[in-house]
Amino acid sequence: MIIKEIENDLYIEEIEDFDLGQTLECGQCFRFEKLLDNEYIIVAMNKLLRVKQVQKNVILYNTSLSDYKNIWEKYFDFNNDYKKIKEWLLLKDNKLEDAITSKYGVRLLNQDFFEILITFIISQNKQIPHIKHIVNQLSEQYGSKIGEYNGKSYYSFPTVESLGKLSEVEFRELKVGFRAPYLVDACKKVIDGSVTNELIATKNNEDALKILLQIKGVGTKVAHCVMLFGLSRRDSFPIDVWIKRIMENIYYKKETSKEEIQTFAKEHFGEYGGYAQQYLFYYARDNKIIDYE
DNA sequence: TCCCAGGAATTCC
DNA sequence: GGAATTCATGGG
Numbered sequence: 001m002i003i004k005e006i007e008n009d010l011y012i013e014e015i016e017d018f019d020l021g022q023t024l025e026c027g028q029c030f031r032f033e034k035l036l037d038n039e040y041i042i043v044a045m046n047k048l049l050r051v052k053q054v055q056k057n058v059i060l061y062n063t064s065l066s067d068y069k070n071i072w073e074k075y076f077d078f079n080n081d082y083k084k085i086k087e088w089l090l091l092k093d094n095k096l097e098d099a100i101t102s103k104y105g106v107r108l109l110n111q112d113f114f115e116i117l118i119t120f121i122i123s124q125n126k127q128i129p130h131i132k133h134i135v136n137q138l139s140e141q142y143g144s145k146i147g148e149y150n151g152k153s154y155y156s157f158p159t160v161e162s163l164g165k166l167s168e169v170e171f172r173e174l175k176v177g178f179r180a181p182y183l184v185d186a187c188k189k190v191i192d193g194s195v196t197n198e199l200i201a202t203k204n205n206e207d208a209l210k211i212l213l214q215i216k217g218v219g220t221k222v223a224h225c226v227m228l229f230g231l232s233r234r235d236s237f238p239i240d241v242w243i244k245r246i247m248e249n250i251y252y253k254k255e256t257s258k259e260e261i262q263t264f265a266k267e268h269f270g271e272y273g274g275y276a277q278q279y280l281f282y283y284a285r286d287n288k289i290i291d292y293e
Numbered sequence: 294t295c296c297c298a299g300g301a302a303t304t305c306c
Numbered sequence: 307g308g309a310a311t312t313c314a315t316g317g318g
Contacts, residue, residue, distance in 0.1 A: 121300095123300085124298090124301065125297090125298055126299080127299085129316095129317090175315060176314080178313040178315095180314090222299090241297090
């Protein structure tokens with residue numbers, strides 16, 4: 001991998017195991033728009049970023065080397081060795097071969113804790129396009145304008161201070177429905193310090209989950225998503241309808257409880273559970289895997 | 294009209 | 307203690 005700063009843009013050359021479209025569209029992230037094939041605009045980390053991929057080269061437009069080193073290298077997980085991860089998973093289990101081969105370019109983004117917490121509380125029992133819409137509305141109304149592209153304005157994800165001021169009624173105006181009180185409770189607990197990034201970072205998995213589960217509306221699945229996407233805990237294994245379906249199809253050949261799948265994933269995939277989960281999730285959803293009967 | 298969505302809380306038995 | 311129902315909202 002070679003990094004070059006040319007005028008105002010940053011060029012990353014010869015990057016392996018990365019596909020921009022797959023990484024953004026695999027379901028881990030909601031604040032992006034496709035501009036062209038292999039070209040996207042992303043809102044993350046209080047910044048607006050236009051990115052383009054041409055084969056194994058990636059261009060981050062209007063980005064300095066220091067922003068890359070301070071923000072984007074970590075965000076895109078570029079200093080992680082996915083060749084090693086995929087080899088480990090495939091050696092462990094060739095049942096993952098189709099998913100990993102098909103979704104070879106997914107990287108797990110290192111996203112902001114509070115944004116992921118709020119987003120995945122909203123996500124429950126919703127389809128991805130609608131989640132995107134609500135998070136964009138939320139940002140437009142309560143975030144800060146961080147830039148324009150093609151005449152369109154973009155807004156950062158709101159801070160906990162600004163969302164903490166909202167009432168249940170104000171959340172309902174964003175069409176979050178029954179999740180409104182959950183969002184109020186999440187903000188309250190982040191502000192009063194009972195559920196924070198810093199606190200959870202010091203805990204083992206079991207205790208970290210317990211802390212997240214204190215929030216109303218955060219159950220096992222959302223807690224695992226927060227751990228995986230918002231706290232970079234790559235051994236987490238969120239089990240939603242798609243994961244349940246594909247695990248039943250690949251491993252069990254019959255209807256199986258989430259508890260049983262959770263225990264199996266922990267034993268079987270260990271510290272790489274999160275990667276396995278994301279390859280499987282994206283593959284299952286993209287191929288419209290159906291319930292096992 | 295009915296069914297489902299990157300679920301979780303509540304109620305029922 | 308596990309299974310069924312309820313919770314808003316939008317889309318197919």
